[in-house]
Amino acid sequence: MLKLLIKKEFLNALRDTRLQVSGGILIVLMLTAVLVGKQGQNQLQKERAKAQSAMYDKWLNQGEKHPHSAAHYGQFAFKPKPVLSFLDVGLDNYTGISVFLEAHKQNEILFSAAQDSNGMTRFGEMTASLVLQVLLPLLIIFLTFNIFSKEREEGTLKLIHAQGLSMRKLFMGKVWGTYLMVLLIFLPVILLAYLLLDRQSSSLDSEVLLKFLTLTGSYAIYFLVFILLCVLISAFAKNSGFSLLTLMGLWIASCVILPKATTNLADKVYSTPSQFDFKNTVKSKVKNGIDGHNPSDERLASLKQEVLDEHGVKTIEELPVNWSGIAMQAGEEYTDQVYDAEFSKIEDIFNRQNRFSEWASFINPYLAIRNLSMALSGTDFQHHVAFAKAAENYRRDFVKKMNKDMEVNHKPGVAYSDYNVGEQMWASIEPFEYDLPSTSSIISNQWRSVTALAVWLIALFFSASLYAPKIPKL
């Protein structure tokens, strides 16, 4: 019975010229978005990998110099473009792509695409995610707004009911029939995306595949949620016009107004300090101590005494190690401590803002798929922070290595300019590499969005089962 209903809904929609045209346009849009997105992602990834390699070569070939000079000479870390980012650019256009790593300073990640673009970037790029999250639901609305009301208006609903079919079965037939149609539109996009991934075989490891499959599954659930919602509204709408108006209102609210309102509200509730304030706080705490009562000169004096006591000497000239190296590393570590404390406060605020949006998924499924899609494509805040932390850890490691070399090998009494190291030392620092968060860590971070989608699905199936028998037949 269900098969018969699905077949009818599917055939009826498939033969509708308006839907053939709109569905065709949507498929072309999505395929174009995927192709263009992939091309852009390949190009950016190549550029970043090339830049990363060129900067590392520059590091290796910086010539002989003092290790501390090398720590100031610094390195660059380029954020790799995640393989799946061609499906969803997420925050990538607004977060920077590279950071200069040097001694004493935690520099900002700079050069976001938005900085180089005009205001249109704010309206969003034509990406597969935009089409799948925003435009495909619009097609679902056109497929379903009169799925019941038209039958009621034309009288076919009476004839169906006369055959003894329960409204519950009819409802589910319409849902699955529409779903089949939507999957037919979704399938070419997924196939193309998979083929493009497959061609890039070196990157298609099991993690990427798992993320891709999870992303595909999430979208499939999102479409089903949207279809259930639309069919339910259509079933109880007085007429097709009212149904269309309601569904369009719902679409505008969920895809345009609520996401913006959620972001603004989250920003209002959990406001972030400006970058200027952040930097000033770090600077002040480094100078005056974390508690404000431990100035840097006192810390330095205390450390000096500790080192002298440790080596049983009275002056730094008598030390068997280089005092400057020790002092610089201690300064680094204190700055790191201050930075970590301040950065974790900022990270906490951003996380709270993101959690706010994730909780809002329970009232707007669009937010659930938007968050999940960005996360699985590797373009959300979690990925940006993961890159920032990886780059900062890399900076700390290489600066520490430079300071250690200075402490151990730069003998006291030897002039700064007389102690130099070369390529062997530079090569001991491995090139910067960054591993994307795993699928399990993404899912555990996004559990609210995953749960919200599941709750929407279950609640809608439950509502359909409960209310379908009450669908008016006349």
Add this chain to the structure above:
Amino acid sequence: MLEAINLSKLYGRHEALTNLNLSVAPGEVFCLLGANGAGKTTTINLFMSFIKPDSGQIKVNNIDVSTQPGETKKYLAYIPENLSLYGNLSGLENLQFFVGLGGSKPDKPTSEQLLQSVGLQEEAIQKRVSQYSKGMRQKVGIAIAKAKKADNLLLDEPTSGLDPQASNDFAQLLQDMKQNKVAILMATHDLFRAKESGTHIGIMKEGKLIHTLNSNEITLTELEHLYLETMKTDKYVKAAH
């Protein structure tokens, strides 16, 4: 067997049907006559459980429609006045869909034969219904009802819009069903068809069944006269109160 016992239906304050009592036994054709708004379609809608009665009882093969609406559908076939089908599907696909909903699965040759038996041209069967005339759509509806082989048939002005030939074919179909002991309740404006096809005739006005006649006991002229007189005066409605 179709039965309505003290059946009433209100739309707001408007009494669409008041204490209707009627019974259609197997092999009988009960034709309901009346002006628009007399309650004919409401009666059929109640039998089909499209709407719920405010009081009274409706039975199909002795099964209460209010308590077992799904069960009674097994014994009912229905043809509405303006039969709507799915324009993007062919006549054959529409037939197979609607008959399939009832649980049976007629194969393609059987379905084609059914459609041809109600007068649909062979070349029209595979065409999309959006290209059909009203009469052709009505024929598909008749084929759907016929395919169900139900004990009872409810018809809501089924010949409206049919050409004389199709109308005549339809009358023949009713005769066949009558002989097969199908209980038929038909709402119609067509006095001639009611006299020709009906075994019993009911004249309704303002939600009340004013007259119940045996069609063998009245001529067409008498029926016409009675009908017009009933429509003109209020005395029957008041008397029914």
